[in-house]
Amino acid sequence: MDVETHLFKILVVGDSGVGKTSLIRRYTTGCFTDGYKATIGVEFSSKVIKWENGDKPVEFILQFWDLAGQERFGTQIKAYFRETSGAICVYDITQETAPDGVLKWKKLVQDNSPESDMEVVPCTMFVNKIDLVDNIQQDEIDKAAKKVGFISGFGVSALNGNSVDDAMKSFLMYLYNKRKRDIASGLYDDEEDKEIVEVFNYNDSTKFKPRQGSCYYC
Numbered sequence: 001m002d003v004e005t006h007l008f009k010i011l012v013v014g015d016s017g018v019g020k021t022s023l024i025r026r027y028t029t030g031c032f033t034d035g036y037k038a039t040i041g042v043e044f045s046s047k048v049i050k051w052e053n054g055d056k057p058v059e060f061i062l063q064f065w066d067l068a069g070q071e072r073f074g075t076q077i078k079a080y081f082r083e084t085s086g087a088i089c090v091y092d093i094t095q096e097t098a099p100d101g102v103l104k105w106k107k108l109v110q111d112n113s114p115e116s117d118m119e120v121v122p123c124t125m126f127v128n129k130i131d132l133v134d135n136i137q138q139d140e141i142d143k144a145a146k147k148v149g150f151i152s153g154f155g156v157s158a159l160n161g162n163s164v165d166d167a168m169k170s171f172l173m174y175l176y177n178k179r180k181r182d183i184a185s186g187l188y189d190d191e192e193d194k195e196i197v198e199v200f201n202y203n204d205s206t207k208f209k210p211r212q213g214s215c216y217y218c
């Protein structure tokens with residue numbers, strides 16, 4: 001059957017220790033590993049999502065670029081941020097300075113990754129470690145995020161997985177609708193993506209098969 005496939009490069013940014021790597025690991029492998037090992041430079045991971053969309057199934061190939069919170073990037077910054085589909089800006093709900101930090105990251109992404117039409121890259125805000133606090137109001141987080149220019153905001157926990165899938169799904173739906181609009185208006189050319197998708201599918205079907213109920217990290 002004909003499948004509609006889209007490739008998304010998603011940056012994951014935020015201050016050191018807020019839980020970026022843990023969130024992406026939770027989403028891509030379903031696991032959480034305790035203990036902190038700072039990311040150096042950038043860690044890559046991917047996930048393929050299949051979605052039954054009426055008659056035509058849709059496949060999303062997600063490439064996550066999990067950037068080190070300590071990184072200063074220097075002159076390489078444009079290379080990291082080029083052709084970004086969207087960004088997840090993460091902050092730690094237990095850190096007092098978190099909101100300023102997350103805005104700084106949003107600005108960094110949007111200043112350095114303009115799209116061809118100069119539209120800003122969509123950023124969502126994930127407030128991580130909600131397992132450490134009581135009474136999380138998801139609608140308050142969403143409202144606060146939108147007020148400062150994010151497209152949405154979610155409270156999540158990489159530790160117990162709370163709301164991680166829902167937050168990702170909502171963000172992906174936004175990116176998918178935007179991609180369809182951009183293709184229709186000629187702002188996005190998905191021809192190059194098709195070649196990458198073929199290479200990816202080849203690799204995916206021949207290697208890197210995780211063992212059932214387990215992953216590389218745990």
Ligand SMILES: Nc1nc2c(ncn2[C@@H]2O[C@H](COP(=O)(O)OP(=O)(O)OP(=O)(O)O)[C@@H](O)[C@H]2O)c(=O)[nH]1
Pocket residue numbers: 014015016017018019020021022023033034035036037038039040067068069070128129130131132156157158159160
């Ligand atoms: N309680 C709790 N701890 C978490 C959660 N997510 C991450 N942590 C812990 O927070 C610490 C930092 O997590 P990382 O995922 O390595 O943070 P990071 O943002 O990738 O950090 P850098 O790579 O330095 O930028 C680790 O000790 C994690 O176990 C969470 O949802 N709840």
Ligand SMILES: [Mg+2]
Pocket residue numbers: 020021022037038039066067068069
């Ligand atoms: Mg990390």
